[in-house]
Amino acid sequence: MTDLPTPDDALAFATDAGQRAVLFMDVMRQRSEQTTAHNAETVPHVLSFEADLVCDGRNLPRPVNYLLVRIKPPESAVIDPLKRPFMVVDPRAGHGPGIGGFKADSEIGVALKAGHPCYFVGFLPDPVPGQTIEDVAMAEATFLERVIALHPDAEGKPCVIGNCQAGWAVMILASLRPELFGPIIIAGSPLSYWAGVEGQYPMRYSGGLLGGSWLTALTGDMGAGVFDGAWLVTNFENQNPANTLWSKQYNLYSKIDTETERYLGFEKWWGGHVSLNAAEMQFIVDELFVGNKLAAGQITTSDGTVVDLRNIRSPIVVFCSKGDNITPPQQALDWILDLYDNVDEIRAHGQTIVYTIHESIGHLGIFVSSGVARKEHDEFASNIDLIDVLPPGLYEAVLTPRGTDAMAQGDWVMRCETRTLDDIRALGGNTVEEERMFEAAARVSEVNLAMYRTFAQPFVKALVTPEMAQGFMALHPLRMQYDLFGPNNPFMGWVGAAAEKARAARKPVSAENPFLALQEKMSDAMVDGLERWRKATERMSESTFRRIYGNEAMQKALGVDTISDQRPRRAAKSLLHRELTEQRIIALHAAIGTGGLREAGIRSLIYVGMPRGSVDERGFEAIRRLRRNDAAQSLAEFKAMVRQQFLMLVIDEEAAIGALPGLLPPDEAQRLAVLEMLRGVLAAAGPLDDESARRMERVTAIFAPPAASPRPRAVASTKTA
Structure with missing residues (x-):
């Protein structure tokens, strides 16, 4: 028979729970103050490395809010001037820069450890008025030219790492200026935006369920020409309500004595929201997320140049994960199917594509996890010359423990095994019928956007002033949750002193306390309930999308070809x-x-x-x-x-x-x-x-x-x- 809880158990747990509650409130206070101070910096970032400015994008002929800095290597790193430089480009997807060098064990860290000079491309919180995605690409081309000029004796052009959103931006530039690039590593980067597996990855249905990109245009107009990146962060958080609404906070509360530093370190980046010009965000949604035009070769520059990923001459390394619900393997890899019919075509274009698929790491873990940095990124950095000289074709990078092998560079041995397009298809993906659904959603988006621009946009632009836009931004729910615990809230005045007393009198409860076990069970029940809700809403979203856009009559009305067995958006042959x-x-x-x-x-x-x-x-x-x-x-x-x-x-x-x-x-x-x-x-x-x-x-x-x-x-x- 299980022993019943005693009054002493209840008192010990109540004391511990009360102290944890006060300390939790104090961490929320610290988080708010940290965010306010971080956002007030001239160039807010979370890099753990010191750096020197090399080029300020605001001074270029087509100014942008991007910066190129050279990372100062730590004393333990020995840099070889003959080794190719690395350039890490961080994503501008709602958060500030620095995630590629957030920890000592990071993409930047492993490049320095391998002896490579390292550069970082970050950005300021606010865009230069009028800057476009094309302007950003041209600025990054200038950055690469500067890096190449600084390393005339290096064996090979710079290796460029593009994280998440920066991955597709790097690929666009590499197709336009292939002569600037050494190997390209794209980590957690979507390139085929419609791709996925039925029953999984519901984020790809969002555009169709919202009626397309008209809402993006409205949001940009409500920002007086500026798109608030906090909305992008909201989209990320909505993918995992159990973590957003409960687990992240409960993990801090339950481990308040050990978790504070890690929590505040991550929140410094997560709460550093940045903005984009409305035109930049509109391009991203219309051309990429909803339009899926990148791999199809349907994007052109201002001078009429077609963005064709087959023009890239450098090896392309794709790093993705089955545990990534933001950029699943299909979205990271199916662009290969959009471009090529077989491996012989890849070879005919002189392309080398290497991919590796992690079994479980999440989207942010691809860039942040120390374990990933010490394994996958370490191997890529150590063997970048091997990747550069691989013959054209499709390969999978397979990592096995090194053991006692003296010929291996690190703790793992990398082997690049030849693959065919059937290996990519075996990961799952859309049928032709499913592709037609997304084609129909894209056409509905075009119609709705045109209607919004014709009938509503003039009135919205006339009504919204810059001051109103600033007010809307300040009232965003994500910003409000930081302000709620900040110094402007008079209720928080007592928290600091109370937290000091709680630390001085701290009495953690025993792990055997039955009330602590009950607390864990209640937390598990909360997570389980939120997970059930997520799965139910995802099933409903997928079902709704398929019923609406899978309707053959609707597809015909929109001009979608319902007879051909070819995918509706695919790169043309030359x-x-x-x-x-x-x-x-x-x-x-x-x-x-x-x-x-x-x-x-x-x-x-x-x-x-x-x-x-x-x-x-x-x-x-x-x-x-x-x-x-x-x-x-x-x-x-x-x-x-x-x-x-x-x-x-x-x-x-x-x-x-x-x-x-x-x-x-x-x-x-x-x-x-x-x-x-x-x-x-x-x-x-x-x-x-x-x-x-x-x-x-x-x-x-x-x-x-x-x-x-x-x-x-x-x-x-x-x-x-």
Whole structure:
């Protein structure tokens, strides 16, 4: 029989609960004061690193509120001037800058630890009047030019990390100015905005259920041309009401003695709301969230240039998570399906795409979690040169524990395994019928926006003054919750002194106290109830969206093609690119017989390793050590050579291997040295499988033929296969 609670249990719990309540109120007071002080700063941010200003976007020909700073490395970091710089771009999605360097273990931290110079792109709370998304992109291009100029001896162009909203902005710029970029890492970034799985990720239905982007226009007009980013934060909070309304606060209350510092640290960023110009937000909603035009190649710049993601020449690393309900894997990856029919098309465009999918981390954890920084981001930073020289294609980065392997860089070993588009499709996604629903929602949005602009917008703009807009902003519910516990509330005057007394007399209750167990059960019941409510509303939202926009009569009335089996918004094919690809294939055939020992070694290495279907960082480290002895070849030249040899094997494997004897020198010692190098590199990644072993025997016979065999004749450089 369970012992009944005693009066002493009740008294101990009541004392503890009362003290925790007072201390909780004091943390709310501190949060309010912290937010007020933070927002009053000239350049509010949450970076944990010191930095020097490099470029102020407000001084550019097309001024913007963005800043480029150079991170001062801590004393423990040894920066190699020959390593490519990293540039971390933070999202401007309602919160202030700094999340990419919020902790020592962060994206910035791991880049510094790997020896790379590091830069950060942040922004001011208020936009420059009239600035556009295109202006921001051009400013970031200028920032990259400055970074490149500051590192003329670096091996490779800057690696750019774009978090969340900054990811799609970086991709747009990379398609317009591909020559500025080294590898691109996009973390938690949506690029295919309609994508998802039935029964999950209801945020994508919001635009259709609200009737499209007219509400965005209204909100911007109510702000006198400024869109309050607090509304974006509200959207994030609405995705998890259990955490927003209960768990976040209860976790602080129940762990008040240990949780205060972490809570206030996060709230400093979460409560630092920033604004966008109304035109900026309208572009984001119309062109991206509702319109889904980015991957379809339907966005153009002011001079008519089409934004085509297939123009990107740098490796693209996509980091997403199954636990991310803001940017699920489908929205992070299905742009590949919008652009390409198969991996051969990816190779024909010279693109290298690497993705990795975390099993559980949430949206913010992709940028904030120390565990993620020490694993995924650490591996990306340590192996960025490996990613840069990967042959064109689609890969998944797989991380396994290092163990005692001396060839690995960190605690994990990264292996890039080849994938096909079927692997992306296997993650789930929209059917053609579901795509039509979102196409119908996009067209309804266009109609409603046009009606609002015609009949209502002139009156709203005439009525709303800047002073009224400031008043509306101050009355936003998210800001009110901070002000409620601030110094302007006379009720909070007693809290500070009471909290000091509570700390002095603090008596935490025993973990075995039955009332504490009851408290936990009540909390669990509250979370369970809010979760049930969330799931019910999400089911209702999805069902409503599907019933409205899945109606065939409505789709026909909106001009949606209900017969074709093609997805309604998809990137168009280019006959010019197809012609250029055919010419490139002819040129590769013609070059199969040209080159020397270096080309023969790389070609043989790729040939033997192809059946494995993966590239291992340990093998690349062996190549890197060998390449250091050849100062005449830059990383860019090495990358070009690897890609050329790989493509030769793709278009005509037998001709490429058949031409090897003509690439080898007469000097047997040189041939044997390269052969030994091949064996060492291949062995570093583990034992050869049967097919790779057979290929290695064939290569060995070419590099070290039996003594009785005559030397093969050289293959003329003009020979074609």
